[in-house]
Amino acid sequence: MTRAQQKVRERLFAERAGGLLGQSWTLGGDRENPDFLVDCEGHIFGLEVVQIFAGRASRKGSAIRQQEAARHEILQRARRRVGELRPGELRVQVVGAVTDEIVDQLADGILEYDIEKMSPGTRFTVTGGGAKAYVTRAFVSDWFAVADRVGWVGRDPVPAIEAALLSKKDKHTAYRAVAEDIRVLIVADRTQNSGKLVLEADTRLDVKPFRAAYFLSYPDSLVVL
Incomplete structure (x- = not known):
């Protein structure tokens, strides 16, 4: 991002x-x-905004978030490729592994359809590399891995919240200048x-x-x- x-x-x-x-x-x-x-x-x-994430974190940040970002980038590359060859907004929900090779196969399957002639709400499914893409002709483009939008809700974010507050504490004096x-x-x-x-x-x-x-x-x- x-x-x-x-x-x-x-x-x-x-x-x-x-x-x-x-x-x-x-x-x-x-x-x-x-x-x-x-x-x-x-x-x-003055308002400082800081985002926190579930799961383990390293010096590079949240491991889960890094994985989400990698999958997101793969899907956005495929979205751009499909959009250049077959213009039209699509909602694409991918179930299964998200790798360059697999998503390229899914994109190839989507390109077999005449997207421009589809009415909003038209649905179809493509498979590739053991993954499946549920595709809907839409008004707004949205390609995502279903695994990144479902999961258990954590109910103890206090340690992450306290760490976020602590990370901003040293900057308070600089903020107060504003x-x-x-x-x-x-x-x-x-x-x-x-x-x-x-x-x-x-x-x-x-x-x-x-x-x-x-x-x-x-x-x-x-x-x-």
Whole structure:
């Protein structure tokens, strides 16, 4: 994911958090340290957004997230190839292993269909390399591995949340040069397997030196820490 794509995601998360709080958050332009200056009905505060993930992590980050990203890139390359040869938006759900070789076989199978002439909602299935792709003619393109969007929901994200807060603590002084009120938004993106984390609503953590911290289990749950 490019930095520009990451900022789009951060803005999406921040806007959703404000909505779940029932507050009117107007986000300023993209920036760093903190990620946004937010106008909440005339009060300005700095907001730093940090994403956490389920599973084991190394110095390079979440192992699950790295695997998701690798599969995502393979599928996006296939999406672009199919789109160049057979224009038309498709929702492609892949069940099975996702490798360059297997996805190329699935893409070849999709290319056998006259996508441009299909009506939205038309469905078909292709197989290749032991994997299967469930394809739907759609209004918006969406290629993904089903394994990356299903899985158990973790219910103890507190260690990851505390680690995220600690990782930002040393930057608090730099953040304060921009705004007196600095807050942190910690996000688990539950639309991906790597982000399937939820937190009990009554959980309270020590968020000092930040004025406030929030945990967003995107897209529909927010806890004020």
